[in-house]
Amino acid sequence: xxxxxxxxxxxxxxxxxxxxxxxxxxxxxxxxxxxxxxxxxxxxxxxxxxxxxxxxxxxxxxxxxxxxxxxxxxxxxxxxxxxxxxxxxxxxxxxxxxxxxxxxxxxxxxxxxxxxxxxxxxxxxxxxxxxxxxxxxxxxxxxxxxxxxxxxxxxxxxxxxxxxxxxxxxxxxxxxxxxxxxxxxxxxxxxxxxxxxxxxxxxxxxxxxxxxxxxxxxxxxxxxxxxxxxxxxxxxxxxxxxxxxxxxxxxxxxxxxxxxxxxxxxxxxxxxxxxxxxxxxxxxxxxxxxxxxxxxxxxxxxxxxxxxxxxxxxxxxxxxxxxxxxx
Numbered sequence: 175x176x177x178x179x180x181x182x183x184x185x186x187x188x189x190x191x192x193x194x195x196x197x198x199x200x201x202x203x204x205x206x207x208x209x210x211x212x213x214x215x216x217x218x219x220x221x222x223x224x225x226x227x228x229x230x231x232x233x234x235x236x237x238x239x240x241x242x243x244x245x246x247x248x249x250x251x252x253x254x255x256x257x258x259x260x261x262x263x264x265x266x267x268x269x270x271x272x273x274x275x276x277x278x279x280x281x282x283x284x285x286x287x288x289x290x291x292x293x294x295x296x297x298x299x300x301x302x303x304x305x306x307x308x309x310x311x312x313x314x315x316x317x318x319x320x321x322x323x324x325x326x327x328x329x330x331x332x333x334x335x336x337x338x339x340x341x342x343x344x345x346x347x348x349x350x351x352x353x354x355x356x357x358x359x360x361x362x363x364x365x366x367x368x369x370x371x372x373x374x375x376x377x378x379x380x381x382x383x384x385x386x387x388x389x390x391x392x393x394x395x396x397x398x399x400x401x402x403x404x405x406x407x408x409x410x411x412x413x414x415x416x417x418x419x420x421x422x423x424x425x426x427x428x429x430x431x432x433x434x435x436x437x438x439x440x441x442x443x444x445x446x447x448x449x450x451x452x453x454x455x456x457x458x459x460x461x462x463x464x465x466x467x468x469x470x471x472x473x474x475x476x477x478x479x480x481x482x483x484x485x486x487x488x489x490x491x492x493x494x495x496x497x498x499x500x501x
Contacts, residue, residue: 215362
């Protein structure tokens with residue numbers, strides 16, 4: 175005869191199995207994995223955030239969640255893969271400002287329609303970017319701008335690809351500082367930062383989570399950070415405003431996206447897991463204290479959609495005013 179503990183465990187297992195079957199998660203008794211498509215290379219800040227989300231959301235959903243990297247074309251390859259994926263709730267993407275805002279302003283045509291082919295599941299975080307210089311380069315914004323004016327077009331900056339946020343903020347910085355820089359696109363900020371450490375490019379805009387360790391190891395120097403005040407993660411790094419560019423901003427944000435026809439119940443299920451993950455102290459502390467991010471969740475799908483629309487209204491006209499020749 176089963177004891178009370180065994181009966182409680184059996185009932186709990188039965189309830190969990192029933193719930194999973196009801197939500198369509200199990201196929202032939204095994205949970206199908208949800209894949210999060212990241213449009214940038216492994217090792218980038220967005221990749222690291224996606225992997226953290228995958229780990230915590232898998233526990234909350236009691237379902238495998240894996241990360242799949244599809245870098246290239248400023249995030250368009252990965253975004254297109256999400257837009258054209260089966261809308262079954264098993265494919266989502268880590269959406270970023272590069273994909274959902276910058277590319278809309280940069281390109282005359284895209285292989286998908288941001289408004290019609292994709293829906294935003296929920297918001298994750300906003301992160302101020304830091305201007306990172308090679309170890310042997312200028313240490314202050316004033317010195318950098320002076321050198322760039324003395325050698326127009328000869329100072330290079332790497333980016334995560336044409337149309338990526340690190341490309342756009344680089345061009346915006348050049349315009350704000352009235353200098354000319356040489357853009358060198360990579361397939362993700364990870365490779366760009368690796369070349370910065372090797373001295374092959376002079377500058378990269380990146381997040382603190384990847385830039386700060388390089389600076390501490392003497393392989394790079396943190397010149398300036400965006401925001402109205404210094405970041406508590408890197409209090410020694412002055413802001414752009416402190417160094418003479420009060421109206422300049424460089425930040426990125428991210429969210430989870432899904433194919434437009436994904437069922438509402440599947441969207442709600444993933445949204446719920448995302449919001450719960452963002453409330454976990456371990457994840458919150460990592461995003462705030464290591465990434466230097468501001469948590470944007472919890473959010474509803476409607477709030478997340480509205481956030482993206484407002485960002486496009488703000489940035490797309492500005493991006494088009496830069497008249498960048500990217501296609």
